[in-house]
Amino acid sequence: MKYEIIGGSFPAVNVFLDSGEKVFTQSGAMAWEDSTINMKTNAEGGLLKSIGRMFSGASLMFVTHTATQDGSKITFSSSFPGTIKEFTIDPEHEYFAQKSAFLVADEGVQVDATVNKNFWAGLLGGEGFILQKFTGQGTLLAEIDGSLVELDLAEGEQIKVETGHVALFESTITYDVESVSGFKNILFGGQGLFLTTLTGPGKVYLQTITAHDMAMKLVPYLPTSSASVSTGGTSTASTSSGS
Numbered sequence: 001m002k003y004e005i006i007g008g009s010f011p012a013v014n015v016f017l018d019s020g021e022k023v024f025t026q027s028g029a030m031a032w033e034d035s036t037i038n039m040k041t042n043a044e045g046g047l048l049k050s051i052g053r054m055f056s057g058a059s060l061m062f063v064t065h066t067a068t069q070d071g072s073k074i075t076f077s078s079s080f081p082g083t084i085k086e087f088t089i090d091p092e093h094e095y096f097a098q099k100s101a102f103l104v105a106d107e108g109v110q111v112d113a114t115v116n117k118n119f120w121a122g123l124l125g126g127e128g129f130i131l132q133k134f135t136g137q138g139t140l141l142a143e144i145d146g147s148l149v150e151l152d153l154a155e156g157e158q159i160k161v162e163t164g165h166v167a168l169f170e171s172t173i174t175y176d177v178e179s180v181s182g183f184k185n186i187l188f189g190g191q192g193l194f195l196t197t198l199t200g201p202g203k204v205y206l207q208t209i210t211a212h213d214m215a216m217k218l219v220p221y222l223p224t225s226s227a228s229v230s231t232g233g234t235s236t237a238s239t240s241s242g243s
Contacts, residue, residue, distance in 0.1 A: 001106045001139045003086075011084045012077040013141055015104065017067035024064045025076055025104040033065065033074035040064045064107075076104045076141070080211055083144040087168070090137050094171040097132040098207075101142045101168060108138030133171075142168060146209035153200025161196045164210035170202035 001023060002016040012031055015023055027041070041063050065074050078084060079100060087095060089109050102111055114133040134140055144167045151159065153173065160178070169175065177194045198204050 031077040078143040097168040106138040110136040145207040149206040172202035174199040
C-alpha cells in the first residue's frame with residue numbers, strides 16, 4: 001500500500017492503489033476517491049464479530065475499496081485533530097489500541113475487539129473494557145489525538161499514564177490500572193481516581209490530547225438554553241421572566 005499523509009494538524013492520507021489492490025476502513029472515513037475505485041460495505045467476519053468491534057469503538061460495518069486500474073487514488077480523513085501513523089502488522093508485531101484508532105489498512109490486517117484480561121483495568125483504565133486489536137500481516141494507518149509520543153519500554157520498565165492518553169501499545173506490554181493514593185491527590189490533583197500502568201517490554205504510543213479533554217474545555221463556550229435560536233430565518237432570543 002503506497003500512501004502520503006497530508007493536512008498538518010488536521011491530517012488526511014492519500015492512498016494509491018494498483019488494479020485489484022484493496023484496502024478497508026470504517027464507515028464514513030473515506031473523504032474522496034477516484035472513479036476507478038469500487039466500494040463495497042460488509043460485515044467483515046460476520047455479524048457477531050462486527051458487533052464486538054462496535055463495542056471497541058469501530059463501526060459495525062467495514063468498507064472495502066478496490067482499484068480497477070493502476071494509480072487509483074483514495075483519500076481518508078482523520079476524525080480529530082492529530083496525527084496519522086503507519087504500523088506494520090505481523091505475527092511478531094500485534095497491537096492493542098484505544099477506541100477509534102483504526103483508520104485504514106490493507107486486506108491482510110485483521111481488526112478485532114478484545115476484552116482486557118484485567119476487568120478493573122478495562123473498566124476503569126480510561127480505554128474501556130473492550131480494546132481494538134490488530135493482527136495479521138500488512139500495513140495499518142492509525143489516527144492519534146494530538147501529537148504522537150513513542151516510548152520503547154525495557155523488560156520490567158513501567159510508566160503511569162493519565163486516563164485516555166494511551167493510543168496504542170504492542171501486545172507484549174502488560175496493561176493495568178492503579179488507584180491514585182492520598183486524599184488530597186484524589187480531591188485536588190485533577191488526575192481522576194486511576195492511572196493506567198504500562199509495563200515493558202515493548203513499544204507504547206501516547207497521544208498528547210484526548211477528545212474527552214478537548215470537549216470538556218469547550219463546554220463553557222457552548223450555547224445554553226438562554227442562547228438565541230433561529231426560527232424561519234429570524235433570530236429570537238430565549239429569555240426568562242420573573243414574577
